[in-house]
Amino acid sequence: MNAALSARGISKYFHEPETFQVLKEVGFDVAKGEFVAIVGKSGSGKSTLLYLLSTMDTDYQGSITINGTIVTGLSQNQLSRFRNEHIGFVFQFHYLLPEFSVLDNVMLPALKLGKKSKEQIEAKAMELLAMLDIKGHESKKASKISGGQQQRVAIARALINEPAIIMGDEPTGNLDSKNTKVVFDIFRELARERGQTIIAVTHDDEFAANCDRIIEMVDGKIMP
Template sequence: MSAPVLEVRGVTRTLTDPEPVTLVRDVSFTVAPGEFVAIMGPSGCGKSSLLYLLGLLDRPTRGAILVDGRPMDDLSEAERTAVRLERIGFVFQFHFLLPELTALANVALPMRRLGRLGPAACEARAEALLAKLGLAAETHRRPDRMSGGQRQRVAIARALANDPAVILGDEPTGNLDSGNTRLVIDEFQRLAHDEGRAVICVTHDASVAAAADRRIHMLDGRIERDGD
């Protein structure tokens, strides 16, 4: 069995201002390459808080998060940002595309930030990713000229820009109709099963949960159930 790409060891996240509240309580699990995992539970149960910890956007109060076997929590913010840029891709409920940029420029942006490819190579990879997602005709359009489903697929292409090992989705189908939801689900399955990426989605959508290989159910900040 492949070594985990992501490990969560006894993670707790507590806020203290204005008064103490624990968002995530003693959570532990691992995710292997090629797994598609759905994180489920009622609103306020800690799903999104956990996802922000997995994405290195927040730090746990206790416990450890490891990416590729490397502990993340003692790294500097610059080091954590570098790991996030190289190894983790994000797809949110609201696509967060920059409205003034074309689809091509939005997808190329993470590559430019990473700085490993020159401008021409960034554009060529962005074009290839958009074409793979059925968006070749939208390459030079801005987000306001695209449908909701097209914008979300551009967001997936952007998440893939730096070839990450982990894709994190926060309600990625929340604003989509059933047809576009199916397209996103199919793409997540392909990314996990064909390309060997770990895909982890916080979702209320039963169709996303049914498509996942494994479902983690949360309640009151804890993992209540973890299984296929």
């Protein structure tokens, strides 16, 4: 299998208020172009797992490989650059900069990466906004568009550096059913048409049921 992500023997402990094992020998692969939902009750370890996969938390046992690179053991500076280049994030709350324009919000990660000229980045951002049906809003402040539009801007921002994987943490958790369907359909199309790998933690049973595969977490383990 051509894996976009491989996790091997992932164990994680919390030490406050007392030592508690939150992930227990978790291992799985996600293929390139696969759309995977991670589900489970609160406290099952799904959000902790996503946090480790996203390289934000490095305090674990086991190994994580993303896009052919073993990210376990890399320095914070190396991880920060790797994240910006290889992982796109879509959260429950869009985390746009409210006083910046829609276009500026989308361009930011690419400007930070510094691999392309500002003109190339702007052209790519406009192409993504058109694809996500927000063209015409690019000069508006991010705070002046609707919640559903803000989440689409967040998806455009996640795609700007052409990442290997998009990771979603409850990406539709703050949206009504109409906008949830819009966001799901965007992800579905990205996976099918563009070969984009997507891993999303969700509480939404319908969202999960329509993904390519469901990884169910119970008490820190993946259900067989």
